[in-house]
Amino acid sequence: MEKGKRTHSEYLKAKKLRQRKRKILRASVYMIYYGFWTIIIALVLYFSYSFISSKFGNQARLKANTKDIVMYNDESFTDNDTTVSHSSTVSNSKSNNGNDSSSNQPRKQEIVNDGTLVVCIDAGHGGKDRGCNRRKRSEKNDTLKLALEIQKYLNSQGIKVVMTRSKDNYLTLQERVDICSSKKCDYFISLHRNCGNGNGYETWLASDACDEAKELANNIHTGMVDVGVSKDRNVKTGSQKNPNEDYFVLRNTTTPACLLELGFLNNSTDNKYFDSNTKAYAKAISDAIISTYNKYHSKNTKK
Ligand SMILES: [Zn+2]
Structure with missing residues (x-):
């Protein structure tokens, strides 16, 4: 055979190759065409959704305003503490209420509730953050145990409870604060157990707490001491590590809040x-919550 002339099979092979190239080209054109329109449709849908949700969001906010839910000073939630030690309840970042605490004006204002008390119960620590430990005993389990008892008791009284956690899972301090504000809770109660040398029970409060928060802390404290504690360590402000810096959750919640050790x-x-007192503590804490709420919102409280 002459060199340069193609055999029939070579001719067929070349033909097939050309056909395949054409197919690939056609497929690419289709892909670009449909891809383009898919993106356009997705963008249209996205912007329509954004527009609709912002419109309805504004309406929902307006509705909320009619319920006279007073929002507090808009403190920026820039602190992001994710440390896992027991002391994680104190943020090691800036003290964002440093200026406020020197003023005599209470930072928090009273919420005018529409008649339904909502309590946020925060079981300290959880998941990878065990809190205090002693042999097999962990703070995270004790706090959850008591939190569940409080929830049970308050629910039996017809009171709505928002739990920051109901099982052994990890949450940042900011997430706990966010749960409280997103669920529009009236009170925030954080449960902890102490570490170190010493004994007894203590209640912590933000240094610029409003009267209602002070009343809440005092009522809980009295109730706890009445049930029985090894030593009364009083109601305190600041934190165990720094008397001038309140615990993160107390500084950043916008409702009356306290932290129990x-x-x-x-x-x-x-x-x-x-x-031996878990249930009695749960009842004492719950009763203190209810009596404080009744005092400040007696006209509207559902019994
Ligand atoms: Zn703790």
Whole structure:
């Protein structure tokens, strides 16, 4: 055969190759064409959705305003504390109320509720953050145990409870604060157990807390002491590590809030108190919440 002349099979092969190239080209054109229109349609849908949701969002906000829910000073939630130690309840970043605390004006204003008390119960720590530990005992389990008892008791009284966690899962401090504000809770109660040398029960409060928050903390404190604690360590402001810096959740919640240190986990007497009084503590804390709320919102409170 002459060199340069193609055999029939070579001719067929070349033909097939040309056909394949044409197919690929056609497919590419289709893809670009349909891809373009898919993107256009997606953009149209996205912008329509944004427009509709912003419109309805504004309407919902207007509705909320009619319920006289007073929002507080818009503190920016820039602190983002994700440390896992027991002391994580104190943010190591800036003290965003440094200026406020020097003023005599209470930062928080009273919420005028529409008649339904909503309580946020925050079981401290959880998941990878065990809090205080002693042998097999972990703070995260104790706080959850009490939180569930409080929830049970308040629910039995017809009161709505928002739990920051109901199982052994991890949450940042900011997430806990966000749950409280997104669910429009009236009160925020954070449960913890102490670490270190010492014994007894103490209640923590923000240094610029409003009267209602002070009343809430005092009522809970009295109720706890009445049930029985190994030592009354009083109602305090600031935090264990820094008397001038309040606990993160107390600084950043916009509702009356307090943080309870329910005895020292590394003290066996305190553990006995905690174990034998869990239900009684839950009732005392709940009753204090209810009586505080009744005092400040008596006209509207549902019983
Ligand atoms: Zn703790």
